[in-house]
Structures are given as structure tokens and as C-alpha cells.
Amino acid sequence: MIKIDLITGFLGSGKTTFIRKYAKYLEKKGEKICIIENDHSSVNVDLMLLDDIRSKNVNVEMIACSCCSDKSSRLRLYRSKLITIIMLGFNRVIVEPSGIYDIDEFFDCLYEEPFDDWYEIGNAITVIDSNLEDDLSEESNFILASQVSCAGTILLSKVQELKNNKKEAIEKVKNHIKKALKNIRCNKKIDNIIISKPWDSLTDDDLEKIRNSSYEKTSYVKESAIRNNKYKTFFYINLNISKNELINRIHKIFADKRVGNVIRIKGFIQRNNKWVKVNATKKNLKIMESNVGQGIILVIGECMNMKFVNGYFPEAVAIENKN
Template sequence: MRWLLNVGKRGMKMIKIDLITGFLGAGKTTFLKKYAKYLLDKGERICIIENDFGAINVDMVILQDIASDNCNLEMIVGGDGREAHQRRLKTKLIAMGMNGYDRVIIEPSGIFDLDEFFDVLYEEPLDRWYEIDNVIAIVDSKLEKDITRESRYLLMSEAASAGTIILSKLESISDPDIEFTEQRIKSLMEEFKCSRVIKEEDFIAVPIECLDDNAFNQIVKSGYNKASYPKEGISEKEGFQTIFYFDYSSDAEKLIENVRNALKNEECGKVHRIKGFVQTGADTKVEINATRQELSVKDVESDRTVLIIIGEQLNKDAIKKYFGEPSL
């Protein structure tokens, strides 16, 4: 009977599809690498689609080391409106549906309308090829307390649809802090009049690096929720924005100083995340990943350098003081 439920209208075995959501810098890519290895070890043939709101995707480079004959990496980029972005997602899924994957995993940017995911998969022919399996939300346990209403709405919508909510960045976090984060997620359901009731068992509070097969066995069976709540639009003009610097180079110490200053300078707007690959010397490049809570810099090999700034109501003139004229 289970096999019959997994078969499309033409008798073809349906492809499972997972969505990994999470706010900017929450740790989605770190989780995805562990999750993909678990699935590959189980013998699944998978495709990962990096689905980015911006015009270029840095996480594709980070994921290159898990690419193999049984793990394909694909990319969709935005930058020219949500309708065009949605069409490209549908087109990509149609193309991937022909390739015999057991599972497709979509990792969107932290700026993603969950309705887009559900709406696309309910359309023909995708409704005949794919079955939604799991929605997994990664939530930063160190998420700052003062975030905008649009950010709270996005966080609510991601948690509301998730079968499992994984708390990330648990280093130096106490049990009361974890309880505070869990309660905060629950309170968002009330703030936005969401029908979802979050329970204690919906959370996994284990460092991502420590997730074992028992945890993944639970995650892969967690499913998803189609909660209802009043829809709120996200303004592309006044809301989330992305600024790009292609072929970017900087002295390493100066780079760190400028990143820290841009994150805390309110004149720059609400900068949520700065990430990318930067040329720091004739033969050296670094990967930088920064939020207000933490900053990571490590040596890396990359064919291209690009710096990406993501935030709300970004002020390009103020940001230029730190990084120069943006490319896009």
C-alpha cells in the first residue's frame, strides 16, 4: 500500500522532496552537508538545489566537496523578481524529475516565501512527480532579540511548516537559554495568529556536528505541517536586499574590521549577514561568514571571489565607505 502512495498518475515512482529552511546565517548549509552524507550512506541518490533570493550563490562552492555520482548540485538564483524566480524553480524541478533521483533537497536563502514551495509542487506536472517529505527548520539559538517584524514573520512561517526544528549554534548556550529560544518560537505563533501549536518534541537541541543516525532517523521521518496564518507580504523594495562585490580583494585585517563596523553601523541599514570569498593576497583567499553574533574567517581555495551583504533597508552610500562601489 505504501508503494502505491508513492506512485504518480503514470505509474512512476514519486521523488521525495525536502525543504531546509532557516534564517540568514542559521547554519542550513552546515546541516545540509551532514544530512546529505546520512542519505548517501543509506544508498539514496539525491539532488541538492541551492535556491537563492540573490543574484549569485556562495553556498554552492561550500557544498562542492559532497558532490558525487549520487549527489548532484544544482542552482537557482533570483535578483529579478519573485515571479521569475518561481518560474525558474518550477523549470529546474521539471528537469530534475527526469533524472531518477530518490530525493531532491532544496536549500533556499534565509529570505524565502514558504507558499512558493507548496504552490509550485501542487502544480502540474510536479504534483505527479514529487511528494513533499520533510520541511526542516534550522533556528539559531543565539538569534538576536531585536529583529524586525518582517524577520519575525519569516521565522514564524519557517517554524510553522517544519516537521522538525533544529536549534543550531549551541556552543556556550545554557539550558535556560535554550528554553528561552524555544518559548520565543512558540510565541511567534501567537503573534502572527498561526494555527500551529509548537510542542517540546518538535525541537532537536543537539549541536549539528553531533547529530547521529538516531537523530537523522527521527528527522527523515518528521514530515511537515501546512499551518494557516494571515499572509503578510515582504516588500522587495523596502524589505530584504542583497548587495554584491564581484572579484573582491582586501587586506585580511582590514576586511575583518570593515565587516564588523558595517554590521554594527545603523547608517548601513539592518545588515544581517556578510559572506563570501575574498582575495587577501597574491596567492591567498579566505571564506568569511559573519553575523552580529559571530564572525568566521578561514583559508579557502576558490576560483572566484565575491562578497555578499544581505539585510533590510540597506544604505549603499554608507556601505560604500567600508567596501567601495558595489558591483550589483
């Protein structure tokens, strides 16, 4: 049977960065891997960020359809992709969904015939930013907790960026997770499944532990946060501005309460025939040159006002997509 891993994490947590490290380790151990970028939108920036790890043993596929807002349509695309993968000789599949994701979509498919004869659920890994915001909305806390509810490993990201008392900051994140779990009446125990060391310090033993950490589906009270669809993505195409101007506008967007709750901004601009990649949350902004890219900036959040966000990108073509 083909093992299939689910790697979840709220917006900007660092799922794609971890997958790069994890896939390289699995390849070193002799596995043939297919990574599925499973996004509800028609544009997947993260797919390009994995392009350079493709090899004869590592492939990257995408499932995306901006018109598939209902669960049945998304599952149909997901099943079709899994059938295709069976014929390609992979022995491990890694699924990276959108940060706004209903985990039941993953399990519902794999519990059905004939997929339960072909695939074996390997691991559920949840990546959480160690700089997690204190004031997440009720809906965002629900998504965070629901993803943790099935995890065999909780992996804290960006630990090396923590300032002052790291131990205290990590304990604060743990308490946030526990409170979010309590709010959805989930009795998941997390203390023994959290890895809170900088990723550059992860050893082969650590990665082997993650590789065999499995999953644990713990019951919780389901909310309608995802179904209510407060989460949206705005696409800004062909944005022709300088790197410094982009940074300035991103800071202003996060500070402007009129735009709504912007959670993440990511994408690429092209300057002097070179791609510039941006990845920003309220607490963290990274911008660097990239060998690959696509002329698009994504603004992702909840209860956003497109009129005010558009005002920051008047040069670009604007498109709305509900997650």
C-alpha cells in the first residue's frame, strides 16, 4: 500500500519549508515521493517554491480549481489525482492543503473503497508558527485546533526567531493550542508530540521520528467556520512596483483596519528580469530573489474588504477567490 501523509498548518506557518526538508529526507531513505499541493484557488504559489526539489524520485502535483467551492467537487478532483498517482510507482504521497482546510476531506476519501485498499494513512503533521498571534479569531482558532486534533506530530516553526525567553514563548504557544482544543471540546494531549527545536537542528533521528509518528483522530465539536466562508484570497496580477514599494504597502495593509483581518500576503513581482519572492504575516516579512516566479501577489484573510485592499494595488488586475 502507498503511505499518504497529511501536512497541515495555518496560513504562513511554514508547511512548504518543512516539506522541502522532509521530502529530501524521505528520498535519502529510498522512498519515491509525490507531493500534492491541494489548494482551493486556481493559483498555487507554493507549487513553484517546491520546483527545485523535483527529481526522478520526487514529483510535485497540484489540485486546484477556483470554481470548486463545494466539498463534493473538491473530493472528485482529489480522488482523480490519487488514482493517477497509483499508476506512477510512488510509495509515499505528501498532501499539503491550503491553510484554511477541513481535515475531514482528507480522511473521508481514504476511508472509502477502493482507496482504503490502495492507500494507508501514514502521518498527520501539523506545523504551527512559534510566533502564533494571541488574538486569532474564533474561526481561526477552530481551524488551528481541528488540524491539531488528528496530528501525530506538532512541529513548531521559526523557533530560531523567538526573542527574549524562548522557553516562555514556546509554553505560551502550547497553552494557546490547549485552549483552542478545549473550546472545541477536544481532549487531545499534545505535550508529548510537540517538537520545538530550530529546523536547522533537526537530526536524522528527529526526522525518522516524524516519519513514523502516525496520526490520532480525536473527536471534537464541528463548527461551521469553513462553511461560512469568511476566508478569501485576493489576487493581484501584473503588479509592476519596486521591492521597497511592495514592502511599504504590505506594512500599510497589515496596519489598516479597514481592509479586514489580513493573515498572509505572498507571491512574486519581477524587477530587472529577476523574480522577487515575498512571504509576509503580521509578525514576519521575508523577501528575496527567486529563480522561478509568477507575476502575482496573493492577499489572504478573513472578513476582508476588497475595495480597500485594491486601493493598495491600483496598478494591478484584481481577482477575488473564496477559499
